[in-house]
Every structure is written in C-alpha cells, then in structure tokens.
Amino acid sequence: MLDVHLPGLNLKNPVMPASGCFAFGAEYGDLYDLNELGAVIIKAATLEPRFGNPTPRVAETAAGMLNAIGLQNPGVDKIIRQELPRFEKLDVPVIANIAGSEMEDYIKTAEKISEQTVVHALELNISCPNVKHGGIAFGTVPEVAAELTRKVKSVSKKPVYVKLSPNVTDIVAMAKAVEEAGADGLSMINTLLGMRIDLKTQRPVLSNLTGGLSGPAIKPVAIRMIYEVSQKVSIPIIGMGGIQNADDVIEYFLAGASAVAVGTANFVDPFICPKIIKELPKKLKAMGISDINELIGRSWKHV
Amino acid sequence: MLDVHLPGLNLKNPVMPASGCFAFGAEYGDLYDLNELGAVIIKAATLEPRFGNPTPRVAETAAGMLNAIGLQNPGVDKIIRQELPRFEKLDVPVIANIAGSEMEDYIKTAEKISEQTVVHALELNISCPNVKHGGIAFGTVPEVAAELTRKVKSVSKKPVYVKLSPNVTDIVAMAKAVEEAGADGLSMINTLLGMRIDLKTQRPVLSNLTGGLSGPAIKPVAIRMIYEVSQKVSIPIIGMGGIQNADDVIEYFLAGASAVAVGTANFVDPFICPKIIKELPKKLKAMGISDINELIGRSWKHV
Amino acid sequence: MRQESMQVIKHGEIADQIFEMKLQGELVCEITEPGQFVHILVDGASHSIAPLLRRPISISSANTSEKTMTLIYRGGGLGTGLLSKTAVGQSVDVLGPLGHGFPVMEAARGGHALIIGGGVGVPPLYGLSQALKEREIKVTHILGFRSAKDVFYQQAFEELGQTFIMTEDGTCGLKGRVTDVLGQLDFDIAYACGPLPMLRALENQITEKPLYLSLEQRMGCGIGACMACVAHTTDPNDSKGYRRVCSDGPVFKAREVELC
Amino acid sequence: MRQESMQVIKHGEIADQIFEMKLQGELVCEITEPGQFVHILVDGASHSIAPLLRRPISISSANTSEKTMTLIYRGGGLGTGLLSKTAVGQSVDVLGPLGHGFPVMEAARGGHALIIGGGVGVPPLYGLSQALKEREIKVTHILGFRSAKDVFYQQAFEELGQTFIMTEDGTCGLKGRVTDVLGQLDFDIAYACGPLPMLRALENQITEKPLYLSLEQRMGCGIGACMACVAHTTDPNDSKGYRRVCSDGPVFKAREVELC
C-alpha cells in the first residue's frame, strides 16, 4: 500500500526525514527504530569539514523558521568512517545529500560517498541558501545546474536526485535543465530565502543575516512548484516543505510527488515520521485508495 | 513623529491599506474615518472592466492565504467617475494601483488616472500573478519592467511606484532596472505564487489553480528582499507582506521601508489600520525614537 | 455592523459534529433580517495566525431583549474544530451582522411560505420561520439531512409549522431529497438554503413562485472589499455584472446570480 | 528522554512576569542531573503552527517520588506568553529531560560550592543547590536581578545556604552585580547560569577553581540533530571542534567552549 519504487530506492514507505533535520540518524535513532522510515536523507556532506555559520542559527517566524546552519558537517571522509556504519545493521536506504563551493568539491564528494553500500542515492544540494561561495549560483542558473548534474552523474555509482531551490523565477526551466543533464529524480523544495529582524537589537536575528525559511508557511509554494514541474518532467519528485501530517503527504502526492521528506516538523515532534507512516494507511483506506502510487499527480491527471 | 514625506506623498503617518484588500474605500469607510490613514492604495485599475477569475478565489494556508481574484474592477473610467469622488471630501492621498495585459493598457490607464486630483501617486502593478496574458513577464524580466516603467513615467502626471513581484531569482536586479527607468519609489512585495489542493476533490482549491500567497507566512521573504534592495537603490520603498501589528511595521522600517501597506490583516481585523496607527507612537516612545524616519534601514546602517 | 468580543452563554453538540452556540452582546441589536451572518475569528490564543481567516456563520435566531443570538455550525475543520472547544464564559471575536438576509416582507400576510433547507443550510431558516410566523404567515418546512444522526431542531421547526424531514438513508423522516416532496405542496413563496445542487434543483422546479436562495462562498473580508465571494449576474446587461455574496447577499432572488 | 503530555498541577506568577509551573509525569523519573532542561511545545490549540518551535526551559527542581518537577520561566514572549495562560489541570507537551546538567560529583563532600545566577538563569541552580546540600556540601549563593520586583526564590535559597541578592538598582539586597561580592568569598568549586556578559566575567575572575557554566542558545530540535545550538571549542585540536548546547551541554566546564 505504501511501498514506492524510485531510481535506486525501493522504499517500504515514501516518508523520510529531510536533509539537515536529522543529522546522521544517531539522535532520532535513540528515540525510535530507524527501520520504520522509508529512507533517511542525511545532512549535507562536503569534501572538507565545515563548522558552518556563527550562532544564532535559527529564528522562528509565523508558521515557519529560518535557519542558517551553513552546512556544518565533519567532511565526507569522516561521515563515511563514523556515520555511515550505523546503517550497515539497519534496513533503511540512505540518501546522501552533498554540497560544495566549487564543482570539483561536489564531484569528489559524490565519487566517494556514492561508493558506499548503504548509500542508495545522492541528493545534489545545489540550493543551500547559506553558502556564500558559488553555492547559490548552482541553484539559480539552469546551465550551471545542468553542468554540475552532468559531472556528478558521470562519477556517481548511484542515482542522483537534484534538490531544487525555490528562489528562482522559473522552476520548470531549472527542472528541465537538470533532467536533460541526466538527473534521476528531483527533490523539491529547499528553503525560501528570508530574514527576521530583532526589534531590541535592531539587527537581523541570524548572525548570517539571511536564512532559509522552512515549515508550514512554505507549503503552498512547494505544492505549486511540484504541481508545475511534475507535469513537465518524467523523473520522480521527492516533495518537501512544511509537511506536518498524513494529510500533507497526500496533498504532495496529489500535486505530483512520488515520495516526501519531513524537515522542520521533526523539531516540533521528534516522533513525527513514524506517526505519519502509521497514519497514512488509514487515510488512504478512508479515501478508497489501495496503493499510494495511484495518487501521484492526481490533481492534474484528470481521472 | 509619524509623518513621512515620499515623492508625491506627504503622509501624516506611514500606514496604508494595500491594494486589493480595501477595494475603493467605501466598505472600510463605513467602519472608521478614512482620514486616519496615511494613504489609501486602491484596487488595481485596468483600462477595460474585468470580472476576474471564477470562484473559489481564496484559500487559507498556514499563517497565510492564497487569492486569485484576477484584477476584478469596473475599469478606469468608471473608477474615476464612481469611486474617486469619495476622496474629494477626504484628506487622505490616494495611490492608484494600475494593471494591464499589454503595455498600451498600462499607459492609457496611467494617463487617465494620474490626471485626477485626489490621486497623488501611481502604483504600477507589474507583478500580479493572477493575470494570464503578459502580466507575469512584466514583473520577472528586468528589461521589460524597465521599459514599462519608462513609458508609464512619460505619461504620468504623478510619481510612479513600481510594485515588485517576489517570484524572481534576483530582486535587486529588478529594483535597479526600474529605478534606472525612472521609478520614484518601489512597493514590495506582491504575493508569492502558491497552491493548495483540496483532499476531498483532489483538485486545487482555487478555480484559477494557483494564487498569490499573502499574510504573516511571507513576511520573512519580504523583509529579506527589502533589506537587500534598500541598500542598493536610493528611491523609497513602501513595504508590505504579513503586517499585523505595530511591531511588524517597525521591523519593516528597520529593514529599509519608508512606509508600509497592510493587506490580509484587514480581513482578520477590519480596524487593524487605525489600531496600528494608534499603537505606533507608543512603541516608538518605548524605543526612545521621536521620528519614525530615524528607523529606516537601521538594521543595515550601522548606527 | 460592529466587531465585538461576545460572551458564550451556551454551547453544546446538538447532532453529530453540529454545535449550537449562544452569544451575548450589543451586536445583536443591529440584526435587521433573518439570514444575515457573522464572521468569527477563531483565535486559538495564537495571535490570529492559525487559523488566519474569519469563518462565516449564519445567525440562526436572535433575541433582542436578551441581546443573544444563536449560531449552529458544523465542527471538525481547523477553525470550527477550535471554535467547538470554546467554553461557556469565554468570549469570541465576532464581526457582524453582515449581509442581506431573507426578505420577510415579500411574503404577504396570511400567505403560505415554504422553507427548504439542507444540512448546515438549515440554521438561518429557523430565524426566518420565526419571523414569518410572527407576521402570521403559514410556514411549511422541508429539511434534508444525510442521516438521523445529523438531524437537529426537528421539534423546534415542528412547533412553527408542518415539517418534513428528509434523510438520504431514510433513518429519520422520509427517505429521499427535499425536492421529492416539493410537488405535493402548495405555497405562495419559497425560501431556501443548502448545498448548491439542491439550490439548482429548486431553481429548476420553482419557476412560477417567488424563490429566495441563500448562497455560500469562500470569503476573505466578509464586508464587500476583497471580491473573493462574487457571483456573476444572470442578466448580461446588469451594470455591475456581479454580486458579492457577503455584502449584496448572501440571500438573492432565484436566478439573479449564476449558481456555480 | 521521552515526549509526554504532562499535567499542570501548580502554576502562578512568583515575580514580575516570572512564572512557576509544577508538572507531573513519568518523564521526571528520567532526570539524572540538576541543570537538565525540557523542550516545551506551546500549542495554542492551533495545531502546532503558532508558535511552531518548542521552547527550552530548565528543570528548576524535581521530586521523583511525587513524579513532579518545577519550571520557572519568564513570560511575555509569543510562546512563554501563551504558556503562562495554561490552567492547572491542563496538560503540556514536554520533551525531555534533555542535555547534561551540573556535575554534582565534582564537588568534594564537605567542600564549599559557590552558586552564581542571574535573572532566569537562577532556576536550575535551585535544584543544583538542593543536590549539593544533600551531599553535605556547603553552598553559598549569589543571585543577581534587575530590581526587587524581579526577585524570586530568595527564601528558598536562604534555607539552603548563605544567599547574596544583588540588584542593579539596589531595591533588594545589595546594589551591584554578582561579581562585586565574588572576591570576598572562599569556595572550592563554582557553578553559574545567567546572561552571557555575567558568564564571561566569571570566566575571567574564577581561573583557579573549577567552574561550570550553563549556556543558552537558540534551538531547533533540542536533541542534537539540527546543529542550531553549537559553540566552538576553545581547543583548536579538539577532534570535533564544536559542542552542541542542547545535547553536549547546556553545562560546560569553563573555557571549554567559546562564549559568544
């Protein structure tokens, strides 16, 4: 009823924690069995270790939050040595989110991490708004995104999902460019660029000034983009942005997603992923649906 | 303490209802004295009458709403004859929001309405996401926006504020293009393009499919854009997006706005504009501020 | 019209997920017609963020001397679900009375009015029936519900006039739709409120007698300013070409606006 | 660590905008050290939309046999303002206990511990003082507040050991800052919680004795997964280079992490 089959990913259910909201699984793994999850998208890996931005790194907004973590991670080598072994004893596919400042960084990181058995797919993070050098351009210029996708595809041993930034004029053009460049799938959406100013200090709350807006506030933007893109590409989409419950998951499928990731909601309720996975079959039954795949794109496929 | 002076607009306070959320003032004028307002931005005028989109035209989202009204209005001639006379007896400047499908429409509408004495400025709506023909391109291509601005400026008897769309990759490029083309000020931001899908019908809630997202959800995006743009242009900005109270107004000023407009919040509390205007002086006093203009751009002007 | 923090003086579930709420306040004195509505801000104590928009609910009945009015609404949605948790003694932010209701004066004294309602379209018809009765007009009600568990106010309506309860599954009253008994009744004027398909059927069947319909539409402002709730006029030469359900309606003469 | 809907069994304002809240539940049995905290979801009945994020609040004291714990927090913000309206008998969604608290075992039996707190940094120090006292360690407290109206728990601390109350305006206790009396006191170990400038001053002044500091940082997850709350380690050769305030802290040895 819940199993979905995407390039590289045979998932028992379509619900996974979103990158950066679940670290490398250790913390949430203390709370529940990670095998319950459809997959785990791990925190962005970069070639070298990174500390990220100074604090404060998060700020709350209406029905959302801003973050400017800045890709803090121990670097791909340490991730392979220290974090991935956790998944060897588990039965849950890992999607490795990778990021970088230069093309070369992405390519080397992709090469290394895609060789790992527990890694079933890569998620190419071309959209992190919190990286200063180059990062943003990868996600906003179709030609650059396509070139990066092509290069990463040429070295990756695993399927590559490209994670799109919503901070663009034409999301369909971005999606089509990376599809043509060989992307096996898309992840949509990363955070919207935002800011909050502290009335007391009269300065931006985040030390990085701007941050990425996530949470329920951005769901309408994500749904719109997935609705538009899913009609124009033939690769599957992992949908995300503000998912808080099983109804939201169904809305993403109707829009055109083939799987979903849950980010911010993990902070609100650390058990949210297993809760949604448990709730979904009931919701589908109530709708008279026996296979969640039937819902993909129903809002525009006139059935 | 609250008076601000912008091109064409000598305002007793910087708070005005946003276009499309106040029609032409008749309804809210029944509830309170419109003279309390800094100004009134009236609903978009087009050359010909328009009915707009089929219903449903609104949908609620987390901390926001989607609308796809579709520029319903009786046309510029009827507006001049039937709606503007209301303001002759009042002491509140009118900002006329104008829209169109073709450049010619904009130009003719601007020419006609800018001649009216009660109209103190135009707001050039190049960003309405609900118009199908051309409308969206005006707001997303800097050269097109600049050309439109130039042409409208050449016929307008009053200063022209260009209302920018947030649905672009590079908001600063848009702002600079229209500034160079002669814009006297900017309005930021219009709505973000979004969608909500109804789980029962499995179709988009709005008959227009997509709609414009407004309300508190979008405030972080607006604040970020105004923060960025205000540092790169020398024309004033009327800020808007999710303003609900006097604190929000102060946040907009700190980001770089020189006045603000309140949209969606009028639906939540029809008396919100006068309430904010009454609240502002107290807030400023508590901050030790004697003139609200001191706050403009303070978050980046290191004082 | 005013915005008032009204006191909840009675509140309870009267049918499956159907709540009856009695509110007290000055606003009641401004009600002019049955069929007007109020716009309620369900705060959720959350600074008007969730839910953001007000909810339109009809005034079911009112008592001017007590300054009370009764609303009847279906719970379960985001806003109505929170509203249903409001306790007696708490207060609710109400904007109203809004719109134009049923024209009671159109019914001639001594005449016979037919009142047709479906589901949560029934509430405003109760106040209407009371007002007609007061003017010495005979009232007959046809009220449609899905099932017995959804029926409310049966006795209250019966006290005012003959009442046919129709249920889709026949678990209460007659099995069938409101239109099934329509042909057998004689009347001078008809008033209706309920789901769109029901209103459409009535427009097709009641063509010789005056018929007034109360419409629903998704709303923004509720006071006529945002144009969220418009309907096309059927007359192509109408100078405006549209009506706003919130301020020109919610009650319209049948065939004045397009039902879609 | 668990997520539990805990019962509010006592709740009230004990100083200006300072609330004391007693909660009951199983979670209490998992508390291991004074200085741990909980992460509270203030629902506002609004489906976790406003406010969205949890709020970190220190456990001030706990009673395992009663399964109760006491929190003391400053109200007035979006989340804490709503929290302060929670009535006795209602329940609150709590995640915890979280993090590592004050190392009580580092104080030698028969020794003398100095406890220094400022404002809403004071609450966790009460449970700490109780625990030290239980281990027969002499405790002296220096507690700083802005003004008399902000002072709370003065008597409770005095019952455990000598207590210096410092106020900025001298309206209660001594006029001045916590560091003003520091030089006159003899002690073996110090524990502190309060605003950053205070902690920095203490790091500069207490260099010869063990000093433990509890830090604050804006949080996302509260459990170590989101990296919102990190601080640089002072040791450039530290293998990780950072600590998470939520899960590695909130209590650190002085000078282990950078205070910024």
Ligand SMILES: Cc1cc2nc3c(=O)[nH]c(=O)nc-3n(C[C@H](O)[C@H](O)[C@H](O)COP(=O)(O)OP(=O)(O)OC[C@H]3O[C@@H](n4cnc5c(N)ncnc54)[C@H](O)[C@@H]3O)c2cc1C
């Ligand atoms: C003039 C008028 C009078 C009404 N009178 C009654 C009444 O007396 N009793 C009653 O039970 N219902 C009445 N309704 C319908 C009632 O407004 C909706 O059921 C209610 O708004 C749904 O809100 P929710 O929080 O349950 O649902 P949600 O799903 O949270 O609503 C989401 C959004 O959609 C809007 N919406 C959803 N359904 C409707 C609808 N049917 N009509 C208009 N807006 C809708 C909501 O107002 C909100 O903005 C009336 C509607 C109108 C227009």
Ligand SMILES: Cc1cc2nc3c(=O)[nH]c(=O)nc-3n(C[C@H](O)[C@H](O)[C@H](O)COP(=O)(O)OP(=O)(O)OC[C@H]3O[C@@H](n4cnc5c(N)ncnc54)[C@H](O)[C@@H]3O)c2cc1C
């Ligand atoms: C480990 C730890 C223990 C704490 N213990 C206590 C305590 O015992 N008593 C007490 O009164 N306060 C304590 N605080 C501070 C408390 O968390 C904040 O005052 C509270 O989160 C503010 O929320 P708000 O709803 O009032 O403000 P808002 O302005 O609505 O908060 C907005 C956002 O900023 C965050 N935030 C604001 N101020 C702080 C802060 N000082 N520290 C961390 N996050 C902040 C909020 O959590 C929220 O995400 C503690 C903080 C931490 C990190």
Ligand SMILES: Cc1cc2nc3c(=O)[nH]c(=O)nc-3n(C[C@H](O)[C@H](O)[C@H](O)COP(=O)(O)O)c2cc1C
């Ligand atoms: C604290 C935080 C850290 C994030 N880190 C990453 C990251 O490292 N890589 C990435 O691709 N996306 C990252 N994201 C974006 C999320 O994966 C997700 O795309 C976004 O938050 C929208 O989903 P949500 O609304 O459910 O949170 C991060 C989001 C948050 C809130």
Ligand SMILES: Cc1cc2nc3c(=O)[nH]c(=O)nc-3n(C[C@H](O)[C@H](O)[C@H](O)COP(=O)(O)O)c2cc1C
């Ligand atoms: C119902 C509705 C109608 C609107 N109509 C117009 C319009 O005609 N012209 C325009 O420039 N903006 C229009 N807007 C956008 C608002 O003026 C404003 O830019 C936007 O809603 C953000 O502000 P808010 O969050 O305070 O609503 C409309 C917004 C709403 C909600």
Ligand code: FES
């Ligand atoms: S709801 Fe705004 S015009 Fe009717």
Ligand code: FES
């Ligand atoms: S708050 Fe998420 S790691 Fe500390």
